[in-house]
Amino acid sequence: MVENKELIKVIEETVSRDDVKYVIGYKRGTYGFQIKPAFAYSAKDAKEFFYSPLCSKNLAVYPLLEEKLPLRRGEEAEHKKIGIVVKGCDSRAIIQIIQEKGLEREDVVLIGIPCKGVIDPKKIEKRFPKQSKFVEVEENSNDEYILEIDGTNHKIPKEELLSDVCKSCEYPNPQLYDILIGDTEEEFQPEQFSRVDELEGKTIEERWEYWEKHFQNCIRCYACREACPLCYCKTCMVDLLEPQWVRRSVNLSENTAWNVMRAFHLAGRCISCGECERVCPVNIPLMELNKFVEKEVKEMFDYTAGLDTEEKPFLGSFRPDDPEDFIS
Amino acid sequence: MSTQKKIEQEEFEPNIIGFLCNWCSYAGADLAGTSRIQYPPNVKIIKVMCSGRVNPMYIINAFQQGADGVLVSGCHPGDCHYTHGNYLARRRIATMKKLLEFLGIESDRVRMTWVSAAEGRKYADVVREVTDDIKKLGPMTKFRREKEW
Numbered sequence: 001m002v003e004n005k006e007l008i009k010v011i012e013e014t015v016s017r018d019d020v021k022y023v024i025g026y027k028r029g030t031y032g033f034q035i036k037p038a039f040a041y042s043a044k045d046a047k048e049f050f051y052s053p054l055c056s057k058n059l060a061v062y063p064l065l066e067e068k069l070p071l072r073r074g075e076e077a078e079h080k081k082i083g084i085v086v087k088g089c090d091s092r093a094i095i096q097i098i099q100e101k102g103l104e105r106e107d108v109v110l111i112g113i114p115c116k117g118v119i120d121p122k123k124i125e126k127r128f129p130k131q132s133k134f135v136e137v138e139e140n141s142n143d144e145y146i147l148e149i150d151g152t153n154h155k156i157p158k159e160e161l162l163s164d165v166c167k168s169c170e171y172p173n174p175q176l177y178d179i180l181i182g183d184t185e186e187e188f189q190p191e192q193f194s195r196v197d198e199l200e201g202k203t204i205e206e207r208w209e210y211w212e213k214h215f216q217n218c219i220r221c222y223a224c225r226e227a228c229p230l231c232y233c234k235t236c237m238v239d240l241l242e243p244q245w246v247r248r249s250v251n252l253s254e255n256t257a258w259n260v261m262r263a264f265h266l267a268g269r270c271i272s273c274g275e276c277e278r279v280c281p282v283n284i285p286l287m288e289l290n291k292f293v294e295k296e297v298k299e300m301f302d303y304t305a306g307l308d309t310e311e312k313p314f315l316g317s318f319r320p321d322d323p324e325d326f327i328s
Numbered sequence: 329m330s331t332q333k334k335i336e337q338e339e340f341e342p343n344i345i346g347f348l349c350n351w352c353s354y355a356g357a358d359l360a361g362t363s364r365i366q367y368p369p370n371v372k373i374i375k376v377m378c379s380g381r382v383n384p385m386y387i388i389n390a391f392q393q394g395a396d397g398v399l400v401s402g403c404h405p406g407d408c409h410y411t412h413g414n415y416l417a418r419r420r421i422a423t424m425k426k427l428l429e430f431l432g433i434e435s436d437r438v439r440m441t442w443v444s445a446a447e448g449r450k451y452a453d454v455v456r457e458v459t460d461d462i463k464k465l466g467p468m469t470k471f472r473r474e475k476e477w
């Protein structure tokens with residue numbers, strides 16, 4: 001478990017460095033199980049930082065939102081680093097972004113946190129709905145979450161609230177970091193992401209029925225895209241008007257096109273943080289698409305995203321002996 | 329199969345969009361024509377500079393606009409005019425086909441093939457095969473765009 005005292009100390013030290021502009025981490029939200037991103041510009045801002053199993057958000061989205069204003073004549077671009085608190089999956093997102101040249105390694109200071117898995121906000125919200133105050137959640141050594149609501153203590157088996165992707169997480173430890181807080185988690189045998197296998201076992205008609213039902217519900221809020229650290233295109237294809245790849249009307253046809261596009265653009269890039277699925281307001285099982293593609297990309301091309309900053313991007317590279325049994 | 333169904337299937341003339349690269353496959357199709365080889369008229373050809381130019385979203389878009397199948401054809405590996413466009417296309421189409429299958433859309437509706445400028449006969453054969461395949465699968469209406477004004 002990460003000690004908050006230690007975390008705050010590291011944030012203070014990092015933000016006090018001359019070459020660091022600010023540090024991004026988590027702070028407690030105002031109600032329920034919501035957490036917020038925290039930005040420290042000086043050592044005194046570090047006090048509000050914390051880490052708990054509620055910190056599911058992937059902070060790797062923020063460095064890419066940095067606005068780069070045009071420079072005045074003679075003005076030099078400021079080369080200062082951004083500090084970010086990263087879990088295993090978040091660090092892989094950063095690796096993937098560096099690989100794609102969206103960021104330079106020197107642009108960031110990574111404060112790694114070995115992760116024990118995060119709580120799915122939807123699951124805990126369902127269990128304890130409408131909390132008007134922020135609720136602290138801690139994890140004990142018996143694989144239980146402990147929380148206190150209105151003076152009553154609750155102990156809940158971890159299994160019940162853990163985010164689905166975390167059960168099949170292969171890389172809970174940061175894969176790239178400058179500072180590591182706490183001890184690395186032991187390697188554990190991740191479960192298969194069973195929802196994909198289940199779907200694959202169904203007939204083709206059943207599968208379409210399943211997805212049709214879900215895609216019909218999509219309201220095209222693009223929350224999945226906004227929360228995703230790898231959907232950082234300056235102009236997303238779905239927003240383009242000339243040419244217009246996907247129309248703006250919300251109906252099965254366009255929604256399907258959008259969801260296929262999103263899933264396809266993340267082929268060989270998605271690092272399975274699970275944020276897209278956790279933020280989807282209509283509960284479209286987006287991780288089933290992502291995990292399926294991840295599996296196929298691995299099987300067919302022996303490629304895994306977000307492990308090596310020097311690797312070539314999946315869809316921008318090839319091997320002459322890539323499988324081509326489907327071509328005739 | 330009931331006679332009714334059989335008749336329906338025979339009457340169904342699939343709409344297939346073919347993306348052919350300028351340097352090999354389009355020339356191959358041209359050769360099929362100039363050699364007066366007979367083949368079904370179902371494939372509507374769109375010429376692209378290279379199979380690597382085929383954004384997999386073209387396929388989705390074709391389905392939205394009423395295509396029942398899509399053919400992507402490029403130069404043989406190693407022969408691409410832009411040296412490796414077809415290798416890139418191969419990865420993309422392979423991944424897209426898998427994704428479609430997972431969503432419940434027959435991946436056979438997307439066909440990829442290599443046709444060189446000298447393979448007019450092969451092009452005709454491919455078109456015949458694709459047309460037959462798609463005829464068997466029937467119309468693709470799963471996420472077709474609704475009629476517009």
Ligand code: SF4
Nearest residue numbers: 218219221222224280
């Ligand atoms: S978050 Fe869900 S509803 Fe919103 S665009 Fe994405 S898939 Fe659709």
Ligand code: SF4
Nearest residue numbers: 228270271273274276
């Ligand atoms: S697609 Fe979803 S799981 Fe994958 S990186 Fe983006 S937010 Fe994370």
Ligand code: SF4
Nearest residue numbers: 231233236237262265
């Ligand atoms: S959906 Fe595609 S185009 Fe849009 S932001 Fe994501 S990766 Fe970029």
Ligand code: FES
Nearest residue numbers: 349378402403408
């Ligand atoms: S030019 Fe024919 S595939 Fe590239």
